[in-house]
Amino acid sequence: MAxxxxxxxxxxxxxxxxxxxxxxxGLEFSVDVRLGKIESxxxxxxxxxxxxxxxxxxxxxxxxxxxxxxxxxxxxKNAIRRAELSNTDECAGLPIPKSGxxxxxxxNIYDPEISELDTDKKITLALETERIALSDKRxxxxxxxxxxxxxxxxxxxxxxxxxxxxxxxxxxxxxxIQAGDTDSKVEDYWSCTERHFRTLDPPxxxxxxAVARTVRQxxxxxxxxxxxxxxxxxxxxxxxxxxxxxxxxxxxxxxKLSFISDKLGEKIGNEHITVxxxxxxPGKLGTRPYDSEGVPTQKTSVIERGTLKNFLxxxxxxxxxxxxxxxxxxxxxxxxxxxxxxPGDKSPExxxxxxxxxxxxxxxIGHGLNPVTGDISRGAFGLWVENGEIAYPVSEITIAGNLxxxxxxxxxxxxxxxxxxxxxGPTVKIRELTIAGK
Amino acid sequence: MNRxxxxxxxxxxxxxxxxxxxxxxxxLSQGGNFSEIFLEYRVYSSINMEEDIIKETSENILLGAGIxxxxxxxxxxxxxxxxxxxxxxxxALTASSIAKGPxxxxxxxxxxxxxIPNYYPILHPAQDESLENKISLVKATYQSAFKFDRKxxxxxxxxxxxxxxxxxxxxxxxxxxDVQPLAKMTCLCIAEKANKREAGFSGGGGRVGxxxxxxxxTPEKIGEEAAQEATSLLEAIQPPAGEMPVVLSPGHSGVxxxxxxxxxxxxxxxxxxxxxxWNKMGQxxxxxxxxxxxxPTIPFFRGSYNIDDEGTVPKKKPxxxxxxxxxxxxxxxxxxxxxxxxxxxxxRQDYTCIPVPRxxxxxxxxxxxxxxxxxxxxxxxxxxxxxxxxxxxxxxxxTFSVSSGFLIENGKLTAxxxxxxxxxxxxxxxxxIDKVGSDLTFGLQTGTCGKEGxxxxxxxxxxxxxxxxxxxxxxx
Numbered sequence: 001m002a003x004x005x006x007x008x009x010x011x012x013x014x015x016x017x018x019x020x021x022x023x024x025x026g027l028e029f030s031v032d033v034r035l036g037k038i039e040s041x042x043x044x045x046x047x048x049x050x051x052x053x054x055x056x057x058x059x060x061x062x063x064x065x066x067x068x069x070x071x072x073x074x075x076x077k078n079a080i081r082r083a084e085l086s087n088t089d090e091c092a093g094l095p096i097p098k099s100g101x102x103x104x105x106x107x108n109i110y111d112p113e114i115s116e117l118d119t120d121k122k123i124t125l126a127l128e129t130e131r132i133a134l135s136d137k138r139x140x141x142x143x144x145x146x147x148x149x150x151x152x153x154x155x156x157x158x159x160x161x162x163x164x165x166x167x168x169x170x171x172x173x174x175x176x177i178q179a180g181d182t183d184s185k186v187e188d189y190w191s192c193t194e195r196h197f198r199t200l201d202p203p204x205x206x207x208x209x210a211v212a213r214t215v216r217q218x219x220x221x222x223x224x225x226x227x228x229x230x231x232x233x234x235x236x237x238x239x240x241x242x243x244x245x246x247x248x249x250x251x252x253x254x255x256k257l258s259f260i261s262d263k264l265g266e267k268i269g270n271e272h273i274t275v276x277x278x279x280x281x282p283g284k285l286g287t288r289p290y291d292s293e294g295v296p297t298q299k300t301s302v303i304e305r306g307t308l309k310n311f312l313x314x315x316x317x318x319x320x321x322x323x324x325x326x327x328x329x330x331x332x333x334x335x336x337x338x339x340x341x342x343p344g345d346k347s348p349e350x351x352x353x354x355x356x357x358x359x360x361x362x363x364x365i366g367h368g369l370n371p372v373t374g375d376i377s378r379g380a381f382g383l384w385v386e387n388g389e390i391a392y393p394v395s396e397i398t399i400a401g402n403l404x405x406x407x408x409x410x411x412x413x414x415x416x417x418x419x420x421x422x423x424x425g426p427t428v429k430i431r432e433l434t435i436a437g438k
Numbered sequence: 439m440n441r442x443x444x445x446x447x448x449x450x451x452x453x454x455x456x457x458x459x460x461x462x463x464x465x466l467s468q469g470g471n472f473s474e475i476f477l478e479y480r481v482y483s484s485i486n487m488e489e490d491i492i493k494e495t496s497e498n499i500l501l502g503a504g505i506x507x508x509x510x511x512x513x514x515x516x517x518x519x520x521x522x523x524x525x526x527x528x529x530a531l532t533a534s535s536i537a538k539g540p541x542x543x544x545x546x547x548x549x550x551x552x553x554i555p556n557y558y559p560i561l562h563p564a565q566d567e568s569l570e571n572k573i574s575l576v577k578a579t580y581q582s583a584f585k586f587d588r589k590x591x592x593x594x595x596x597x598x599x600x601x602x603x604x605x606x607x608x609x610x611x612x613x614x615x616d617v618q619p620l621a622k623m624t625c626l627c628i629a630e631k632a633n634k635r636e637a638g639f640s641g642g643g644g645r646v647g648x649x650x651x652x653x654x655x656t657p658e659k660i661g662e663e664a665a666q667e668a669t670s671l672l673e674a675i676q677p678p679a680g681e682m683p684v685v686l687s688p689g690h691s692g693v694x695x696x697x698x699x700x701x702x703x704x705x706x707x708x709x710x711x712x713x714x715x716w717n718k719m720g721q722x723x724x725x726x727x728x729x730x731x732x733x734p735t736i737p738f739f740r741g742s743y744n745i746d747d748e749g750t751v752p753k754k755k756p757x758x759x760x761x762x763x764x765x766x767x768x769x770x771x772x773x774x775x776x777x778x779x780x781x782x783x784x785x786r787q788d789y790t791c792i793p794v795p796r797x798x799x800x801x802x803x804x805x806x807x808x809x810x811x812x813x814x815x816x817x818x819x820x821x822x823x824x825x826x827x828x829x830x831x832x833x834x835x836x837t838f839s840v841s842s843g844f845l846i847e848n849g850k851l852t853a854x855x856x857x858x859x860x861x862x863x864x865x866x867x868x869x870x871i872d873k874v875g876s877d878l879t880f881g882l883q884t885g886t887c888g889k890e891g892x893x894x895x896x897x898x899x900x901x902x903x904x905x906x907x908x909x910x911x912x913x914x
Contacts, residue, residue: 040514040792043535044790061497065501086492087492089493143832185714256628256635257637366837366861368826378839379837397861434912
């Protein structure tokens with residue numbers, strides 16, 4: 001905290017109007033195991049500094065992993081000089097801190113147990129997860145299993161008197177496997193990430209889930225090109241919401257890089273679509289007391305029963321759009337806190353049973369997302385559904401659609417929302433999408 | 439640049455050869471076959487222009503050391519961005535914990551570094567150039583995009599450049615350094631007409647100096663290309679869906695080779711038998727017309743390097759010849775475990791990462807067909823022009839995202855098409871490539887490949903290719 005504060009003071013003494021300094025201290029541990037042996041073990045501590053200066057409404061940034069005082073002072077001086085070469089931008093500027101307490105402990109994002117975990121125990125978790133996955137006879141090879149932890153301390157100070165720091169932790173357990181013979185292999189993985197070690201899924205659960213996800217793809221068929229209802233599993237809804245996030249990010253909106261940039265206040269989806277961004281949910285992966293500029297996080301209603309209510313903004317995008325900042329700053333861009341689609345009340349089994357003919361989307365690969373148009377085109381893997389039952393796996397297909405259309409075609413929502421990542425959603429059923437195959 | 443001195447960067451790293459030896463021996467203090475220290479100092483900067491103004495600039499420094507100990511097939515790794523002897527020693531001890539026993543060997547004394555060719559003999563390193571000069575290049579790109587057509591409503595230009603100083607010392611007596619420049623200009627345009635909005639992209643660069651943007655690829659050309667793509671997409675129709683003949687454009691389609699072949703010939707995937715190619719070395723997997731190479735020694739290319747991130751001097755590597763699998767991309771660990779020679783493909787994103795086998799500049803060599811004739815030979819099909827990227831799985835299943843293309847009707851390119859996905863399995867597609875063009879071209883010098891969370895600059899290329907039948911993902 002002292003380094004950040006003294007650099008802010010130094011910047012002010014050098015004549016900048018505003019200065020912001022952030023320092024991140026991280027402790028990382030990871031162990032990768034494969035076929036019952038340690039493949040690699042990494043342990044390290046590191047420190048990074050980022051700074052922004054604004055002079056005469058002109059902005060310059062710098063970052064460094066060299067924390068030598070002379071280097072940092074040089075970077076501040078250079079940044080002030082470089083700011084002169086930027087153009088005047090009325091919207092440039094740091095947020096003015098609001099009064100009111102910042103509650104860090106109740107967010108429950110730090111687990112002291114993580115730094116005390118015994119190395120052998122961490123290795124055993126990874127080994128055990130892989131062993132359970134490989135104990136299934138259908139599994140023919142392993143990409144390996146990993147156990148990782150991270151402990152991060154973030155300090156933020158700026159020339160408006162904001163000085164705070166908070167600690168957070170993450171731990172995760174994952175495994176990737178293959179099933180089938182060399183020329184007809186299928187593969188998948190499963191992972192669990194949590195803030196707290198005690199809530200992490202045990203090896204048994206992670207390993208078995210990876211097996212189930214992999215073997216269900218064995219002996220896939222190709223299908224004809226057609227238009228059918230498509231059920232998105234939660235991981236796929238999460239993927240779709242990631243694309244939605246890119247389109248409602250205030251930065252994309254003011255840059256007109258989003259197909260919904262001029263749709264605020266309008267209906268962009270049907271009544272099933274209610275989306276929130278909430279940075280205050282205790283213990284969740286996207287939770288943080290304030291964003292990277294020190295703006296407190298909040299619960300923001302993004303879409304309410306289909307109506308676009310808010311774009312998610314950092315201070316700059318908010319000024320550009322003449323909207324409030326929503327506490328979503330992430331460096332110079334915008335990032336999600338906990339960004340999720342409100343779940344429904346149907347079980348996923350129920351949704352499948354009521355589908356005569358359609359596809360359950362289980363994985364996609366490739367790029368093929370265009371926020372400017374909302375167009376989606378991806379390689380896909382799925383399970384074919386006939387008469388309410390899973391009939392067989394399908395591969396070598398693509399799905400094509402448009403996010404704007406999809407938001408109006410979600411006709412059922414599952415009750416299976418789990419906060420497995422900062423962006424997440426439940427099972428959803430979409431009335432129709434084009435699937436290209438044979 | 440003074441690349442071959444054994445310790446040219448003492449200013450940045452303040453570690454003597456003696457210090458390095460000491461660290462390498464500490465790393466071997468609990469046993470192990472090999473220890474290595476990787477020192478990196480990288481300065482990089484960026485300029486962003488949008489909404490008619492230079493919005494911001496940045497200056498960045500990355501400094502750190504990574505220490506690796508290999509014990510059999512196991513790797514211990516520690517890193518630090520504090521280069522005090524105390525912290526580096528601690529990282530070495532962390533790495534050493536992978537081995538459990540008494541020291542079995544000592545680090546060898548450093549040999550003098552070999553004289554190696556310089557594949558980036560640049561005149562004006564971008565890092566030494568004034569910010570004003572770089573800003574004027576950015577403005578020229580920006581303006582040329584806007585001037586191209588009134589339908590261009592938004593332009594975003596960014597220029598980034600870096601100089602990466604690396605030193606690699608290991609217990610086998612190697613102590614090598616390199617200075618790797620890299621520059622990149624990109625331009626993104628949005629065109630609007632009625633209620634339609636489309637994006638276009640272009641860019642270029644490589645391990646080049648600013649002279650490249652004066653003679654090889656001008657800012658004007660970058661701006662125009664991006665604007666051209668955005669405006670022509672306004673007229674584009676949705677792609678067809680289903681299986682059909684596909685012609686792949688020269689240059690941009692190189693991403694297909696990178697994904698469908700290159701990744702699956704990275705030695706770690708072969709050694710672990712996860713790649714579909716693991717048991718097919720020496721076998722025919724594709725059409726006889728196919729010759730694929732990975733070459734880190736192409737001057738000024740984005741994927742080139744004088745030494746890889748393990749200190750190996752690289753060579754051009756044949757991967758496929760006449761449709762037969764003939765070579766792999768090796769890093770130090772896989773080469774030793776497989777008992778094969780090093781190829782110089784051990785790369786890492788930065789000092790925090792363990793090196794893995796990676797591609798550099800990957801391409802299909804030219805064939806004998808006239809590109810015009812190839813298009814003429816297709817009655818009804820799809821022409822894939824520009825790509826957003828691709829992805830492959832070890833099983834060989836891949837996809838490519840086509841940002842713009844054309845319909846082929848009666849041997850001619852007709853309607854422009856947007857946002858299609860190509861999907862297939864690599865061996866199947868390699869066998870179905872029935873015509874290889876004579877027009878080898880390389881794609882934009884802007885590509886970055888991701889593997890295990892590590893980013894690496896790469897280039898890829900190919901001539902015009904015809905695939906007899908491939909699944910195109912679209913709407914109709």
